[in-house]
Amino acid sequence: MEKNIRMVLFKEDQIDQASEAIETLHHQGISEKDISIISGVPFSEKILGRPAAWTNIPIFGIAGALVGLVIASLFNFLTPHLYKMTVGGMPLTPIPTSIVVTFELTMLGLLISILLGVIIEMISPSSGPKGYHPKISDGYIGILFTCPAATDEKTCLELQDMGAEIVDPAEVKQP
């Protein structure tokens, strides 16, 4: 069955209508994975009645922090043994002064890996219909959905009755 990707826009103050529109799409048998919401400001999934989304950013963060911790431990406790310079009365690998380096490198690992996580997730292929419209950054809420070609006009008209602005498929851009 041939399917089309369509996009409708709601103004920033039409959040209630937008959530109703998503509900309507569900009633028409369009599954969650065939719907994408794009907006100019963040809305929680609950507001739009969408399933909870998932991100691996915290996992990237923890992994980065661990890498930082390991590197710091190597610097603190391994490097003095590579070329020992023993000073009378002083330990070769003191713990209090090592805490500073451990803290800084752990935090550095955490923070850099979060950026890397954001970049990796941004450039990774995502699920759901793709498309974009510059009006989104003007505060519009966009609903992108994939539906059977035979019913897409009818669906769009139904959403238009709810206050949606229908975007011509040719205007739907790929960023």
Place this chain on the structure above:
Amino acid sequence: MAVEAKPLYSSKATEHQETNAEELRKEHLMLDPMPRDEMNQMVMNAMHTTTKKYWVFLIGFGLAVVVLLFGAWGYMIANGMGVAGIRRPVFWGIFIVTFVFWIGISHAGTFVSAILRVFKAEFRRPFTRAAELMTTFGLAAGALYPLIHLGRVWVFYWMIPYPNARWLWPNFRSPLVWDFLAITTYLLSSTIYLFLPLMPDLAMARDRTTGWRHAIYKVLSLGWRGTEAEWLRLRKAIGIFAFAIIPVMFSVHTIVSWDFAVTMVVGWQSTIFGPYFIIGAILSGVSAVVTILYIIRSTMKNFDYFIRPEHFDGLGKLILIFSMAWAYFFFNEYILSWYGGEEALKQLLTLHATGPSAWVWYLMLICNVAIPWLFLWNKKIRRTPWIMFIITLLVNVGMFAERYTIIPLTLGHQRNPFDWGIYNPTIVEISIVLGTLCLFIFLYLLASRLIPLVPVWEVQEGQMSHTFRKVGKTEIPSVTELE
């Protein structure tokens, strides 16, 4: 005695309500919403408007950077550190003073953006980016000083965790290596923290530009569309950053203070130097944010809509609180040193207050304590941008004087009288100091026309979550959490 009776409810009540709401709208940006496209247009117009005066300033500061900073630094590299005023007994002079000053300034972005974000202080929204930019550029200017102060700058890589031919690594127990790591961590993390919330605004700029600007914004916005997954990712990343960068910020200035506190120098060996430096850094940083906001508001198109007296008022209160906290730490440090009665310390404190450079010490107290306490309790003053500009400029003069008192004035008067001396910065040193100030202004001027200085999506998010709610006979502003 005549008593004038007033009715509890008058026919003018509705009119009064409307006036009240109107006044609140005028007062608070969050209660004065504007369509997003108009706000976008205002920010883009501000970015695209470059007058002749702007180019004159930009080129002027650019030239000043070349001549004052790189010219003087090059001269010093060619002729050796002898052209600087640092010599026995004062080996840490105005370079280290300015280094501490810039690192202090850089605390503003994190404080304003991260701490106020964590505590959900709504008034922060329009100026977080201006403050974050200050952090990044302040650190960039400050990070030059360890290199400048090093003298033989070509061996700077000895600080980098990197072994020599004998597998001898840098000594990680040295506070100077801590400094290197802390500043590197803070510079990288504050730059990332500036970048993350910028992505949606870069996408907005991408959609409204053509040519080279469009190409740059397209790359930097990482293909941002505003999907649910992207927003969730951004929220999570900013959330983790806002919490994680706060201890990093505290660590940076604590470690800078340890450069001093771990030594045996009279007047430096103090257990409260860490928090004392942090409070001073936040005081100077928040003051610098006000200074910058005034300049931005007065010189950039449409910024009077985004930056309002309420923001100067809010920041003014913070400055007053931090000025009091700074005074508390200063007094704590001072009285215990004085009470201890150690001869060298007693003489040092007397020298600070009565010696030939006593004016620096009094300048510090006047600018950091007397001026904020005298003026900032007054709401009218806090809400007058130009007065706030002058006050905050003076606070930073005071903070510079504080660092000058702590470093060269203290080093010049240690335990052995035969080794006392007075430090006078040379023209080369002063040029370099002015050069980094010009570098900061130059970078800021450039950035003001390249990136949206107002986080428009954050402002709109705030405006959407603020509404009026009727309580009893009046309407009061209320905030809803959209996230």
